[in-house]
Amino acid sequence: EAGLAAAMGGHDGAAAAISRLDGMDSEFADLSDEFDYLKTYGRLVCATALCDDDMYVRSGPLWQRVVDDIGESSGSSESADRLWVNGALGYARFCIETGRREEAEPWLRRAGARADARGWELATARTQLERATASWTIGDHLSTEHLVTEAYKVIHRYARADDVSRCWLYMGLTRLAAGGLQAADQCWEYAERH
Numbered sequence: 001e002a003g004l005a006a007a008m009g010g011h012d013g014a015a016a017a018i019s020r021l022d023g024m025d026s027e028f029a030d031l032s033d034e035f036d037y038l039k040t041y042g043r044l045v046c047a048t049a050l051c052d053d054d055m056y057v058r059s060g061p062l063w064q065r066v067v068d069d070i071g072e073s074s075g076s077s078e079s080a081d082r083l084w085v086n087g088a089l090g091y092a093r094f095c096i097e098t099g100r101r102e103e104a105e106p107w108l109r110r111a112g113a114r115a116d117a118r119g120w121e122l123a124t125a126r127t128q129l130e131r132a133t134a135s136w137t138i139g140d141h142l143s144t145e146h147l148v149t150e151a152y153k154v155i156h157r158y159a160r161a162d163d164v165s166r167c168w169l170y171m172g173l174t175r176l177a178a179g180g181l182q183a184a185d186q187c188w189e190y191a192e193r194h
Contacts, residue, residue: 002042006049011058014046018062040069041083048090056098063094078118085111085123092130101134108134125154129163132170145174165194 002017021039028035043062050059070087088111095104108131115123132147152167172187 003045006046009049009053011046011050011053011055014049018042018046036069037079037083040066040087043069044083044087044090047094051090051094051097056094059094063091067091081114081118082120082123085115085118085120088114089123089126089130093133096130096134096137099137101137104130104134121154122158122160125151126163129155129166129170133166136170136173141174141177144170148174161194165191168194 002014002021005011005013005017018039021035021042025032025035043066047059047062047066050056050062066087070084088107092104092107092111095101095107108127112124112127112131115127128147128151132144132151135141135143135147148167148170152164152171155163155167168187168191172184172191175187176184
């Protein structure tokens with residue numbers, strides 16, 4: 001319910017659904033690990049949706065809860081690791097987009113290492129894409145180009161339209177920075193298609 005409301009831009013409805021979950025802890029005492037996972041996942045989805053709608057200030061408290069939740073998580077199951085990686089990637093992207101690149105870097109390193117250790121090539125590629133974004137913010141065009149190219153090799157196989165279009169966006173930016181206006185324009189056309 002929270003995720004659907006957030007995806008449709010109903011952020012108040014999503015917040016209400018998350019609040020209802022927070023008040024139900026005692027009802028699910030025998031399933032506390034799974035319930036904690038679902039609450040964290042719900043916060044992650046809602047925080048991501050707020051950022052997608054450029055509501056960064058409003059997403060801040062949710063990201064803090066996600067970071068606290070994944071930091072306190074003691075699980076080492078595949079689902080706990082996946083939640084940790086997705087939470088770290090989302091939070092790092094939030095940090096990059098709000099000008100806190102230094103805070104994003106350790107999250108990206110740890111998410112990349114955890115994803116790589118699990119053999120999750122898509123999550124590893126998404127980490128590279130976020131690192132490329134961070135490189136772009138400091139004007140490191142060579143690292144941006146290298147990281148995006150590596151990430152794109154994997155991301156396009158999984159047909160994740162949002163990430164594919166972001167790859168093309170950054171490929172276009174690096175071509176523009178090198179003076180290739182026509183090549184940049186072509187990259188951005190590909191980005192728009194996705």
